[in-house]
Amino acid sequence: MWVTLYNIFSIMVFSYSLFILLSYMVLVFQSYRAQVRLKVDLPDDETIKYLMRSSPLTPGVSIIAPAFNEEVTIIDNVNSLMHIDYPNFEIIIVNDASTDRTMELLINEYKLVEVPYDVAMKVPSKPIKRVLKSTDPRYNKLVVVDKEHGGRKADGSNAGINVCANKYFVCTDVDCIIDPMALYRMMWLVVNSHDPMIGVSATMLMSNNCTVEDGRVSEARVPTRYFPMFQQLEYLRSFLIGKLGWSNFNILPNISGGFGLFDTDVVVKSGGYDQTSMAEDVDMLLRMVTYMCNSGKPFRLAQVPKVCCWTEGPNTMKQLYRQRIRWARGLFEIISHHRKLFVNSHYGLFGIVLLPYIFIAEFLAPIFEGCGFLFMIWLTIKGGVNWETTAIIFAMIYFFSIMLTLFVILFNVVADAVDWHSKPKAYLTLLFASIIEPFAYHPFVTYCSNFGYIQFIRKTTAIWTPIQRKGVKKKS
Amino acid sequence: MDTISLLTYYLKLIWAYGSYYMWNLYNLFRDYPFEVRLSAFLTCLWLIMIIVVICEIGRQTLIKERRKNTRKNIYKKYGEGIKRILWDSDISDDLSQSEMISIMGLDQRQVIGKRLLNNFLEKQVFCRMVYDLIIHDYMREGRNKNLYQLMDLFVIQKFLEDDVNYGNNWNKVSAISMLRAFKLYISPWVINKLLENKSKRIRRLAMYSTVRAGSENDLDAFETDFYEKNNCIYDEIMIGYELQRRKKNGMQLPNLALWTTRFNSPDIKCMLVRMMRRFEQREFCPQLRPLFDATHHKKLVEEICRTWGYLQYKDSEDAMSEAFTLQSDDTKVAIMHAIARLRSGKNMKLFTYSYENSSNPHVRFEALRCLYNYGREGRQKLKELELNAEEKDKKFFAFFHNPITLSKIPLDELQIYHQTIETSFY
Numbered sequence: 001m002w003v004t005l006y007n008i009f010s011i012m013v014f015s016y017s018l019f020i021l022l023s024y025m026v027l028v029f030q031s032y033r034a035q036v037r038l039k040v041d042l043p044d045d046e047t048i049k050y051l052m053r054s055s056p057l058t059p060g061v062s063i064i065a066p067a068f069n070e071e072v073t074i075i076d077n078v079n080s081l082m083h084i085d086y087p088n089f090e091i092i093i094v095n096d097a098s099t100d101r102t103m104e105l106l107i108n109e110y111k112l113v114e115v116p117y118d119v120a121m122k123v124p125s126k127p128i129k130r131v132l133k134s135t136d137p138r139y140n141k142l143v144v145v146d147k148e149h150g151g152r153k154a155d156g157s158n159a160g161i162n163v164c165a166n167k168y169f170v171c172t173d174v175d176c177i178i179d180p181m182a183l184y185r186m187m188w189l190v191v192n193s194h195d196p197m198i199g200v201s202a203t204m205l206m207s208n209n210c211t212v213e214d215g216r217v218s219e220a221r222v223p224t225r226y227f228p229m230f231q232q233l234e235y236l237r238s239f240l241i242g243k244l245g246w247s248n249f250n251i252l253p254n255i256s257g258g259f260g261l262f263d264t265d266v267v268v269k270s271g272g273y274d275q276t277s278m279a280e281d282v283d284m285l286l287r288m289v290t291y292m293c294n295s296g297k298p299f300r301l302a303q304v305p306k307v308c309c310w311t312e313g314p315n316t317m318k319q320l321y322r323q324r325i326r327w328a329r330g331l332f333e334i335i336s337h338h339r340k341l342f343v344n345s346h347y348g349l350f351g352i353v354l355l356p357y358i359f360i361a362e363f364l365a366p367i368f369e370g371c372g373f374l375f376m377i378w379l380t381i382k383g384g385v386n387w388e389t390t391a392i393i394f395a396m397i398y399f400f401s402i403m404l405t406l407f408v409i410l411f412n413v414v415a416d417a418v419d420w421h422s423k424p425k426a427y428l429t430l431l432f433a434s435i436i437e438p439f440a441y442h443p444f445v446t447y448c449s450n451f452g453y454i455q456f457i458r459k460t461t462a463i464w465t466p467i468q469r470k471g472v473k474k475k476s
Numbered sequence: 477m478d479t480i481s482l483l484t485y486y487l488k489l490i491w492a493y494g495s496y497y498m499w500n501l502y503n504l505f506r507d508y509p510f511e512v513r514l515s516a517f518l519t520c521l522w523l524i525m526i527i528v529v530i531c532e533i534g535r536q537t538l539i540k541e542r543r544k545n546t547r548k549n550i551y552k553k554y555g556e557g558i559k560r561i562l563w564d565s566d567i568s569d570d571l572s573q574s575e576m577i578s579i580m581g582l583d584q585r586q587v588i589g590k591r592l593l594n595n596f597l598e599k600q601v602f603c604r605m606v607y608d609l610i611i612h613d614y615m616r617e618g619r620n621k622n623l624y625q626l627m628d629l630f631v632i633q634k635f636l637e638d639d640v641n642y643g644n645n646w647n648k649v650s651a652i653s654m655l656r657a658f659k660l661y662i663s664p665w666v667i668n669k670l671l672e673n674k675s676k677r678i679r680r681l682a683m684y685s686t687v688r689a690g691s692e693n694d695l696d697a698f699e700t701d702f703y704e705k706n707n708c709i710y711d712e713i714m715i716g717y718e719l720q721r722r723k724k725n726g727m728q729l730p731n732l733a734l735w736t737t738r739f740n741s742p743d744i745k746c747m748l749v750r751m752m753r754r755f756e757q758r759e760f761c762p763q764l765r766p767l768f769d770a771t772h773h774k775k776l777v778e779e780i781c782r783t784w785g786y787l788q789y790k791d792s793e794d795a796m797s798e799a800f801t802l803q804s805d806d807t808k809v810a811i812m813h814a815i816a817r818l819r820s821g822k823n824m825k826l827f828t829y830s831y832e833n834s835s836n837p838h839v840r841f842e843a844l845r846c847l848y849n850y851g852r853e854g855r856q857k858l859k860e861l862e863l864n865a866e867e868k869d870k871k872f873f874a875f876f877h878n879p880i881t882l883s884k885i886p887l888d889e890l891q892i893y894h895q896t897i898e899t900s901f902y
Contacts, residue, residue, distance in 0.1 A: 014511050021518070040645045041677050047653070050611040055713040056754075116874035120837065191709040192677075389512050396515040399522040406529040413536045427533075 328452025
């Protein structure tokens with residue numbers, strides 16, 4: 001019986017690996033197709049700006065950035081948001097009852113006064129205490145919302161949605177560095193779509209090791225610190241292969257909470273962000289899709305290949321551990337909450353392809369890897385390992401991962417996602433990261449994911465701990 | 477040995493080596509289980525692909541580097557001169573080609589009878605440079621005659637037309653965009669061919685070019701299934717630019733009210749009605765009445781009301797007030813704003829009625845805003861309502877006391893249309 005079980009398990013693991021490899025190849029191909037299409041459909045930044053900035057029809061965008069105890073960086077960050085280049089936008093800073101001087105600094109710096117504001121509570125959030133605007137015309141785009149403490153980003157975002165006056169909004173973190181052209185790139189896809197564009201995802205990268213000048217990234221570099229370097233690679237794979245590939249089918253696994261554009265009406269009708277969710281961004285996207293499919297309305301989702309936002313990733317093992325546990329719990333939660341969408345043709349490719357794929361390729365992967373690892377140890381102890389065969393199978397997976405990194409580099413060069421052209425060091429660092437990743441990083445992430453699943457099953461209380469930011473290099 | 481034979485020889489050589497090693501590999505793993513054989517095959521495949529991708533990265537980087545260098549050289553050689561020719565106020569708009577050559581600091585003897593741009597890349601980079609300069613300085617009025625002479629001197633029209641006709645889709649898009657930006661003539665034959673292109677963006681660019689041509693059947697090119705199924709906000713932006721441009725040049729604009737009958741899509745009808753408002757086609761307002769009576773499309777009714785209000789079509793007031801009670805809340809708001817704009821004094825009670833009877837706070841607030849905008853009489857009424865308002869409704873009135881809030885209340889769409897639109901090169 002053990003032999004039969006062993007054979008079944010081996011075949012299962014091998015077929016699973018093949019499925020993952022094959023699906024990645026499909027995504028690489030689709031991503032390539034998307035880039036060919038976008039090369040024609042998405043003009044260069046200057047042309048987009050030229051066409052959109054002088055038109056009265058350019059839709060307005062609200063940028064919502066929740067803030068909690070950000071006194072050290074708040075002024076720099078708001079100034080950075082002010083540098084965004086777009087003809088019609090407002091910045092909504094949501095102060096989640098900070099206990100430090102965040103609010104005081106904002107009031108003094110931007111000459112804020114309380115104004116009457118008819119806030120319709122379209123989506124649930126903690127009560128809004130006051131809305132403030134600047135008396136200085138230079139800051140007329142700024143709206144500050146002071147609310148009771150909600151403790152979650154989702155609550156702050158919902159308060160921002162209740163105040164926002166535009167048809168589209170971008171949800172971001174107050175410490176993200178947004179590319180000045182980001183809104184133009186995203187809105188170009190919106191104005192060029194016949195069917196309503198309900199969400200646009202933009203490529204995000206690590207700001208660790210980058211130089212920031214006047215609130216914008218003046219010199220992009222690949223992080224040299226251990227953990228951010230691997231995350232950079234993960235982000236690039238996820239955005240330039242995964243999401244770009246899926247966007248070709250008009251589906252997206254998620255629109256990042258760090259920077260994503262949404263249709264305000266659809267978000268409101270879908271109920272806004274879920275304050276209890278650990279993966280509120282994925283959850284909201286799925287609810288938006290559910291709402292659109294249930295109403296029988298057509299919709300579009302898109303991905304911008306160029307880097308639009310820079311964020312600081314976890315620097316230490318402890319921070320990364322917490323983040324990945326949260327992500328794993330979030331994934332489990334999504335799978336269980338949205339199970340009615342699975343293999344349900346009513347939800348189109350989301351139900352038929354994407355969610356089963358997420359279940360098989362993302363949810364089950366850490367479990368298979370964990371079991372495989374333990375099984376391997378057991379076999380080694382028993383002396384039952386055929387090392388020749390193991391080496392060949394390992395080589396297949398290892399070279400595939402390196403090939404994938406090379407595709408990422410190629411797509412980056414072709415799509416001009418980030419300007420590293422004259423910096424071969426950046427590409428070599430990424431390649432180096434991909435060579436050591438399977439031994440030095442992946443096992444840790446797998447462990448975190450499995451631990452997150454166990455925590456979710458045991459219903460351990462989740463605590464949201466914000467990442468301790470180290471800050472970026474600034475050039476005055 | 478000629479090239480083809482050489483190529484065939486090398487291909488055969490690669491095939492022979494490939495077959496040999498594949499055969500070796502096959503023999504090496506012949507007795508292994510299927511999984512191992514498959515893994516070995518895939519590993520070889522990945523290795524081959526790694527080599528191919530590395531080569532492609534190198535090729536792409538080289539192309540980009542070459543382009544960058546060419547760009548640098550072209551900018552250095554012609555950039556400053558072209559800026560002077562197109563925008564310097566000391567230079568006339570009627571320069572001869574030899575004058576241009578001397579402004580660019582080139583030696584006449586070396587240039588005469590020779591091509592200034594030697595290859596495809598140089599021409600492409602040169603066009604891009606002029607295009608960038610134009611779109612960067614689009615606010616400034618350029619010197620058109622000099623631009624035509626410049627294009628003639630560098631033989632650009634022929635190059636761009638060839639690109640439109642024979643280039644790949646990306647080249648076609650950039651070439652047609654440049655032709656439009658440089659205001660060069662695009663032959664109808666070329667446009668008609670592009671109207672059938674598979675790429676939506678190319679078809680769109682071709683459609684906008686037909687509006688620019690300004691024939692009697694201005695919007696004929698839009699009367700297609702393709703447009704009915706693919707219209708978007710960008711079309712409105714571009715058609716708006718084209719019509720604005722025609723208006724500026726003193727050319728006649730099409731009767732947009734008449735065009736609303738030619739399309740089935742309510743979205744396109746809405747767009748045309750908005751355009752009427754934007755281009756102030758007052759004389760055609762009565763022609764919208766049959767559409768107003770016949771349609772059940774909420775957005776279309778709203779657009780018609782806004783247009784009537786903005787264009788001060790007084791005869792519409794009765795029709796709008798009669799239709800008021802049956803409409804949705806958003807449409808009611810649009811009707812109220814239109815009536816407030818007409819200011820005939822007949823229907824002010826509509827606002828007080830809406831404020832007092834509506835359960836939707838948005839409608840109530842907008843009713844007060846209409847009163848505020850109605851002039852002295854309306855503001856008097858607003859004060860009366862405020863005095864009698866219950867405590868929970870006081871917040872509605874606070875808006876009308878605070879100058880910051882009032883200036884930040886989202887602009888009425890009609891006001892947005894009133895803003896000046898820069899005429900673009902597009």
